[in-house]
Amino acid sequence: MLLYTLKRLLYVTPVAIGVSIVCFLLIHITPGDPLSAILPSDAPLELQMQMRAAYGFDKPLWMQYALWFWKVLHGDLGTSIATGRPVAAEVLRAVGNTLILATVATLIGFTLGTFFGFVAGYFRDSWLDKLASALSVLGVSVPHYWLGMVMVIIFSAQLGWLPPTGAGPGGSSNWRPDPEHLSYIILPALTMSVIPMGVISRTVRALVADILDQEFVQALRAKGLGEYGVFRHVVTNAAPTALAVMGLQLGYLLGGSILIETVFSWPGTGFLLNAAIFQRDLPLLQGTILVLAMFFVALNLAVDVIQTALDPRIERA
Amino acid sequence: MSAILEASGAAPGRDRGGPAQPLLSVTGLVKHFGGRRDWSGKRRGMVRAVDGVDLEIFKGETLGIVGESGCGKSTTARLVMQIIRPDRGEILFDGEAVGSPALGLQDYRRETQMVFQDSYASLNPRLTVEHTIAFGPWVHGEGRRAAVARAHDLLARVGLAPERFAARYPHELSGGQRQRVNIARALALQPRLLILDEAVSALDKSVEAQVLNLLLDLKAEFGLTYMFISHDLNVVRFMSDRVMVMYLGKAVEVGPSDVILKDPRHPYTTALLASMPSMDPDNRTEEAPLFGDPPNPIDPPPGCRFHTRCKFAAPVCSAREPGLGADLGDDLVHRVACHMADPSSGHPGAVAAMERA
């Protein structure tokens, strides 16, 4: 098991390096002088020269990458143009909020999704199946930012039950699960849960239908095993893949939270990204994307390893 | 019309070596798969699928190749067909080395063709039968209409009426019909040697009989030479003039089919024949003819590969590997790779076996 983990780690390392290269190059694909991404254009000339030397824009590209990479390894993600604060600090603060939101959304999505998926798979081709499948197609096709708006319209504007934006009192410092803050997370988490709900429900339905089709289930029933016993068998067989998909969905939500966070003004990394884009704050943009992408890569690795640990059929070679 | 065919080398003058020259002559064929290099740089853990095989096929004959699964017969076929590159070995077709300036790969591909085992997987599901057959000639420069017309004629020859079958898709045919299409496709390039790799193994018995008879007819009609691979000894007996028995990547016995299958000289061949359960209730097969597990092709036993399962194993058998011996002097070439057949080997049974011969 440890050997497998190490092997996967080895496999992932070049990909992680590649990801860092792409993030690095982001600044350089911006039209215009890369320096204009770091400094406002009306900065004094000597400051420009200083920054140019400090960032190494006069050096060849690969050397710039090496310098940047070195700094990253030491936790220095550059400085935000807009706020002047170190990017790393800003990102770290925001990541906590996004993680909370994404985790809650994934859990909701997973619960609902597995429920619908099981129902659909067990009662295949019945009206229950069609209903559940329709719900999952809906989940996958809905533009979640629009859904967020609709939720705000219904629950905030019209009914006034829940607050429309923000993370509650205390602003963007970390959200706590106490009664004051609870109402602020409901709408964004629900909205965000729709996509994982759709994906997981489709996956689980396919898994369950597949497992029930297999001959060993018929053999179990023929031996006289009750429905509950069969159910347990289905669960243990479906669990590894379902959990893997859940892990991946968590990763997607982490990376793709920007739209929901924009709608709900949730102070997470997505919101930060939005600000970074509109203020042309490219160090912040670059740093945030790097952190999020690395999270995703690490999460994928974790999912891979856990799935292998859980599923005895996958080769450990 | 016939000018095209003449120019493509189909004129009677294709026989270059004369009747005594074997059509196919293979020496020292070796193919190892996989394996990894260890710290000393040597390759370890490779599957020695084919480990030094010599064979000859004479013009107009059918050479059967038999053996258990994993003995290397399919790999041998693919090596001869040049679908896989051999690690070592020389292949001579009618006296000319394949791949040499005298016989390039493209030309060789017109002389030798193959019929595969899985009739469904060997046909492109998106092409109609006529286009599948016409593909080969079309690739070699024949016009589309002429190629399709040739396809129709071949369909007729293999017993499928063109007006009913030409525009069908593979999924609209039965297994036997598909295999006939495969045969027609193989014949489209007018080859002289046809390799049949378990071509009838997947068919029902009655269909199998029809296809086998078709193959015999075609062989007579077009003067073909066959390399017939099978694990079914009865079929091989029916089809072949000579038989080669393979075990773990090497040939252990080769000779006339009636001789080998009635009076084999190699213990493995004897065991293989004995493993066909007897149909006679008074003469039941009581004990399993072979003992032990089939050894690992990655790590074959030293010396004679069969010695771990052989009733007659002697010390010399694990020390030295027997090569295919000299011709035992039957009316077609008959050679055995066994110490018992070689009086100079030091095997205690050698002299007795010689006296029996």
Place this chain on the structure above:
Amino acid sequence: MAVLSDIRIDTVAPLPARASRGYWGSVLRRLMRDPVAMVAAGVILAIVLAAAFAPFVAPGDPYKGAMLRRLKPIGDATYWLGSDELGRDMLTRLIYGGRLSLFMGVLPVACAFVIGSTLGVFAGYVGGWVNMVLMRVIDVFYAFPSVLLAIALSGALGAGITNAVVSLTIVFIPPITRVAESVTTQIRTRDYVEAARVSGAGAFTIIRVHVLGNVLGPIFVYATSLISVSMILASGLSFLGLGSKPPEPEWGLMLNTLRTAIYVQPAVAALPGAMIFITSISFNLLSDGLRSAMAVRA
């Protein structure tokens, strides 16, 4: 003894063969028997036609606004679906909006299909270390969640329709390449490809005649399933201000500019999103139907 060369071609008159059902013919026929897919196809067709013939179908001018008549509700006498925050007719803008939204949704997938298929089929057929290197590079892009990559690229390149299309194309190339490589690798080892090689055909001929026909189908179906995602992402980019710019009518952009109106005319504000939703779900259902139609062997 007859020799194969004795076959005289002119003696064989090919009779007209019984017309056999082609593969795509049977797929289409099966698709037409699927009611859900047909409804979805109809909806898409209606939207596409309306967008294409917008000047003839739409009642008004998408750019002309009247500040006095802003944010009228749905069902208003002049503005059947209401008016937006600048007094422009919603119905007109929705119809015209279809043009940009569909364009920005479909074009990236189409480009990615061409590029991704080429890369993937090439990698799949050639195999070996070329395949490994290419797929690893693809893996790097695959390591980003698609939304993040789209936003990163768009953010770096700057706002604008071209940039948005470019960044979305780049986002969709990796998954399509992966599918293409995987399918091609499977087909490459099939016996009929070996048989084609044995017939002496060159690589390009084999790919053209034997591989492409069997490979493009699955890749195409996969690509169609990406269209709905692409539309949502493209509109999402515009929603963030990274895609189309005002005053262009585009559904995502309209959602953005109407956000503040949700307290005044919530139904009107929600309309553009509803269009995205309807189009996206129709593409999804059609793609699902296509997949089912192709899964069954005739």
